[in-house]
Amino acid sequence: MDRYAQLIAELVASGVLEEEWRGAFERAPRSAFVPDDVWLPDDERPSGYRMINRMREPAAWWALVNADQSVVTQLDDGDEDGPGVPTSSGSMPSLVATMLRELDVANGQNVLDVGTGTGWTSALLAARLGGEQVTTIEIDGAVAAEAARSLEATRLTPKQIVGDGLAGWKPGRPYDRVHSTAAV
Secondary structure, three states: OOHHHHHHHHHHHOOOOOHHHHHHHHHOOHHHHOOOEEEEEOOOOOOOEEEEEOOOOHHHHHHHHOOOOOEEEEEHHHOOOOOOOEEEEEOOHHHHHHHHHHHOOOOOOOEEEEOOOOOHHHHHHHHHHOHHHEEEEEOOHHHHHHHHHHHHHHOOOOEEEEOOHHHOOHHHOOOOEEEEOOOO
16 A cells, blocks of 8 residues: 555554545546646744655655645745745644545535645535536635645636635635635
8 A cells, every 4th residue: 555545544543544534535636737847944043944846756745745744835925045934744644634624515515615726626616516616715825826736737617716715706606615725
């Protein structure tokens, strides 16, 4: 069993991932939404983080992506000279499963997903409900563009908006549910 399948099995066995979401997790593998460059905390680096590149350190990248932990996907809004503040991440799979369970969606419902980030949660929602039922909004244009590429590659395509989710997205309303992972 590959590590992602093992992670899904562990989440199901623990009760965190309900069976109604299992298929979505299988159709939208987390690895398809994590960029090639991610950052691990590292107290010995000036920024406090060490970059791991998928091609240069594949074992470390895959171990991080298929673990039940968050993955920092952007520092300092992409500014290479920044102080090392995480500004985008992929949430822990167990937290994502919990938030989706608590969202309590049903087939046919429309969902606004605030804070697209990597696009993984948007893909999970699209896999469960259908892309036409999901609108996702991301304020950071570069993060949104990366997510759009990942969503297109997996053919899980919610309506994607680049904008401030704090204002919602009126053209898509009414929404039956609002899901947010955006930082404030």
